[in-house]
Amino acid sequence: MRLILVAGTTRTAEIEGITAAGASRDLLVHTPSADSEILAYGDTVRAPVTPVSPGGCPTPAVVTRAVRELLGFDAAVVDAGLATPTGAPTVSVGARPGADIREPDPVRTAPGAFAAAREFGRALPDDRIVVGETIPGGTTTAMAVLRALGEDALPATSSSLPENPVDLKERVVAAAFESSEIDPGQAAHTPELAVRFVGDPVLAVAAGLVTGALESGTEVVLGGGTQLLAVAALVRHAGVPAPATLATTPYLAADVPDLAPAADTLDLDLTVADPGFDAPAAGPLSAYADGVAKEGAGMGGALHLAAEAGRLGVVREATRTVLDRVTGDGDRSTGVSDDVPIDDPEADDGP
Amino acid sequence: MRLILVAGTTRTAEIEGITAAGASRDLLVHTPSADSEILAYGDTVRAPVTPVSPGGCPTPAVVTRAVRELLGFDAAVVDAGLATPTGAPTVSVGARPGADIREPDPVRTAPGAFAAAREFGRALPDDRIVVGETIPGGTTTAMAVLRALGEDALPATSSSLPENPVDLKERVVAAAFESSEIDPGQAAHTPELAVRFVGDPVLAVAAGLVTGALESGTEVVLGGGTQLLAVAALVRHAGVPAPATLATTPYLAADVPDLAPAADTLDLDLTVADPGFDAPAAGPLSAYADGVAKEGAGMGGALHLAAEAGRLGVVREATRTVLDRVTGDGDRSTGVSDDVPIDDPEADDGP
DSSP: OEEEEEEOOBGGGGSTTSOOSSSSHHHHTTHHHHHHHHHHHSSOSSSSSOOBOTTOOBOTHHHHHHHHHHHOOEEEEEESSOSSOOSSOEEEOSOOOBOOTTSSSTTTTHHHHHHHHHHHHHHOOOSEEEEEEEOTTHHHHHHHHHHHHTOTTSOOOOOSSSSOOHHHHHHHHHHHHHHSSOOTTTTTTOHHHHHHHHSOHHHHHHHHHHHHHHHTTOEEEEESSHHHHHHHHHHHHTTOOOOEEEEEOHHHHHHOTTHHHHHHHTTEEEEEOOOOTTSGGGGGGHHHHTTSSOSOTTHHHHHHHHHHTTOGGGHHHHHHHHHHHHHOSGGGGOOSOSOOOSSOGGGGOOO | OEEEEEEOOBGGGGSTTSOOSSSSHHHHTTHHHHHHHHHHHSSOSSSSSOOBOTTOOBOTHHHHHHHHHHHOOEEEEEESSOSSOOSSOEEEOSOOOBOOTTSSSTTTTHHHHHHHHHHHHHHOOOSEEEEEEEOTTHHHHHHHHHHHHTOTTSOOOOOSSSSOOHHHHHHHHHHHHHHSSOOTTTTTTOHHHHHHHHSOHHHHHHHHHHHHHHHTTOEEEEESSHHHHHHHHHHHHTTOOOOEEEEEOHHHHHHOTTHHHHHHHTTEEEEEOOOOTTSGGGGGGHHHHTTSSOSOTTHHHHHHHHHHTTOGGGHHHHHHHHHHHHTOSGGGGOOSOSOOOSSOGGGGOOO
16 A cells, blocks of 8 residues: 655745635645655645645645555655655656646646656555545646546535635636636547646656556546546546545535535446544644635545544644644745755865 | 765776676776665666676675665765666765876876765765775786875775785786876875875765765764775875764675774774675675675665664574565576666667
């Protein structure tokens, strides 16, 4: 078993008001790199900040890491267009950061990255993988990709913000189709084109990875919400019918009432595990239950693993421990500046 | 605790007769990528072959992986100039493949990679790291680096071949100094220049990593032989006096009688753990005891961890299991061709 975090960026995230996956627009670009480090090391290493929402909700990566510390499973990060250096080890599949989907050809590397990720997914020796994502702005690109596939009936309405800016997303998606070579529904059965023209590199890589893994008989758990639903739709449009599991959080499930029928349509077994972050003892974790950062960085998949192992009841405590660590080491934890040095510059004077 | 494999290449390895870290010269370039995959996944993923010596001795990476499967420790790979794609997740520090050291400036990226690896080593949150290397031809570049530092008294004479080609190495090292800007002893206290002009990118990155880790108070175990001894010398020449451990195999220790005093000189606590590969039950593992591939890919460090955990007695069996796996999946295991497809090319036809 291995949890694979697909981490990347799209400049779509820079549109004012579209995402909460970072304390400010300047810091968003570091979120996937920092999430990757938190998964790999339990703390940030090169990333200058621990990702928090503007209101202070910590990144879901701390939950995924906490479950990893409880269960000890293997993890890997695939570079799906990281825009800043990460200290986490990453697998390369040739993806580059995605441009704003309102540009004509925002993810040129998508077809190549899809193919390379598919090969990688086929070659993985694991019996089972859990796939998560981290990409600010990713729900908007997921919405556009579902439109491109003609899967308008599937829900694409969740958000890392308590008040989902649906109108803004609709305008962005409409502008994406206006500028691109494809119309809604025109990328049916050509998932690479959907992600290339109106998607993001994380959708391309995650879809390729899952396609390859299912093709080679690997069991796949999609750990996430509407973005992973879009990944499943891409996999189906790649012609792969093998069933998979969609494991998400209760906060995401509550936000997307149509999730169950959508999962059913895509032949996904939907599972929801509740870590009890709405309890008084949850402290800062209650922000998840309040509807901020409802899902991400494989959180739903990790909770599913914890539930399977009968350890769901200790996830809250373990998450507090990780959270104290990632926010407890001085300036790196403030999340309010992107130029905080990661160590003492005086010590740079080598011989 | 984390085992960090520093993986890279030098074209010095292409000199006929200089290394056994691959079945043929054409396959040498894949060895570090394959070793990285075996450590990460327990099998090759993208690499076309499982590394074996010309006589069929399996890569020491299978031993390191076997111990990892026994103990469950974290691992990471740092890309110190890989020349072929690896499916293993890797940390980037800006290293590029090294040229033949008989060229004037074979490792231009060395100073930058040393500095980036040092930052990374400082920032790592682990209490303890075990550092290993995989780079065919690395004992020759290590010899040259010790000369450049003026550490001629330190032994640099082990090899992955039963009959160490010392004369050939001496000629290569002499040619390296002839073509470069530095003379023997001239890089004392400037380790970056030693690795740049007569070294390899793995020495640069491993030395930077260990320097940074020791500077930040992390305990360091150097898992290897004479190449890790050269790393320690570079760290001392970087002005870092903190003690560390050198953990090696009995096969390497038997081959380098001066290892103990050398370790003492560098303030390294030498430790040797014997996995009993000379027993009749060891089967193909007896090739290690016979003097082929005596050390590498962190093997000595992994054995040290197994001994600490009281599990040394089961390493042989665990290694056989990994070995059967990596050599048991069809054409990929033959080690005699570098153009074996890693999966069915028919299946490449996406929608």
